[in-house]
Amino acid sequence: MGAQICSQADTEEPLEILRFHPEAKGAQVLLDAKRMSACRLATFHDGIVFSQRPVRPRERVALRVLRHEGGWHGGLRVxxxxxxxxxxxAPSLPPFLCPDxxxxxxTWAAMLPDACALAGDVAHFWVNRRSRLYALVNGGRRLLLRKGVPMGAPLWAVMDVYGTTKAVELLDPTASAFPTASPWALPEETPSDPEATAEEECAICLHCxxxxxxxxxxxxHFCSCCACRVFRDTAKCPMCRCEIEGVVLARGPRARRTGEGLPA
Structure with missing residues (x-):
């Protein structure tokens, strides 16, 4: 393919937010100006995209499915x-990430289950210290996708906007890059969300x-930034797919657990 495999010594990249690589992309891929979203224009293949820098050890790559298209079998590969x-x-890229x-x-990749790659779904994927590729979708159960991913050399994230997955968006998992949407049912001035413990953290950004x-x-299960973003983009609950009619601030741990804080 004329590609070059880097050694560990080549790798000191700046720790910047992950974006899509501007040139190494499938023939059907269109990137936005910030290289944060990737859309497949036609067919069901030729949608391979890469991160612009290597990921750090155990760094989680976060992305949101923006558009879902019926009529195909199979979807997003990560x-x-x-x-x-x-x-x-770019011309040397094959049409498919898996298995080509x-x-x-x-390269080590796998397809997310079809039910985990619908519009509005947020997925995190990473390699743990035991060289296993995991994914987490909408704060659900952890999915083991692959074993035996070596960690001794730089790894770039690679995704395939394939089949039923029409467009995806890279996210900053630290939540500071999640734009605050219009407030809708939230107060006009919502304070920035505090960092959370493991029991309290948002199921989408895993930070606030x-x-x-x-x-x-x-x-x-969600911080105000992520809840507003989901409300704006899909208006469907990531946990149960129920139509969202509003978002309100829950008050205290008991409200978060029981649903108290809903308007009467």
């Missing part, structure tokens, strides 16, 4: 590769405190 996208000529790119290069309640389903 994983990691040792291919440095700076040396990957995996067979041609040191879960401090909202969705109406009418009552789920209380």
């Amino acid at each position: 994983g990691f590769t040792r291919l440095n996208p700076a040396y990957v000529p 790119l995996e067979q041609q290069s040191p 405190t879960a401090n909202t309640c969705l109406v009418p389903c009552g789920h209380t």
Whole structure:
């Protein structure tokens, strides 16, 4: 493929927010100006995209499914590769991440289950210290996708906007990069969300405190920024897919657990 595999010594990249690589992308991929979203224009393949920098050990890559398209079988693929996208000529990319790119290069990837790649779904994926590729969707149970992903050399995130997945958006998992949406049912001035303990953290960004309640389903697993973003983008609860009619601030740990804080 004319690609270059980097050694560990080549790798000191700045710790910047993850974006899509501007040139190493499938023939059908269109990136936005900030290289934070990728859309597949036609067909069901040729949607491979890479991160612009290597991920740090155990760094979580966060993305949101923006558009879902019926009529195909299978959807979003995620994983990691040792291919440095700076040396990957776009015309040399195969149409499929799995199995084509995996067979041609040191790449480890897998498809997310169809039910985990719908519009509005937020997925995190990473390699743990035991060289296992995991994914987490909407704060649900952890999914083991692959074993035996070596950690001794730089790894770039690689994704395939494939099949039913039409467009995706990279997110900053620290929540500071989640834009605050219009307040809707929230107060006009919502204070910035505090950092959370493991028991309290938002199921989407895994960083800020879960401090909202969705109406009418009552789920209380999300910080205000993420809840507003979901309300704006899909208006469907990530936990139960119920239609969201409003978002209110939950007050205190008991409100987060029981749904108290809903308007009468």
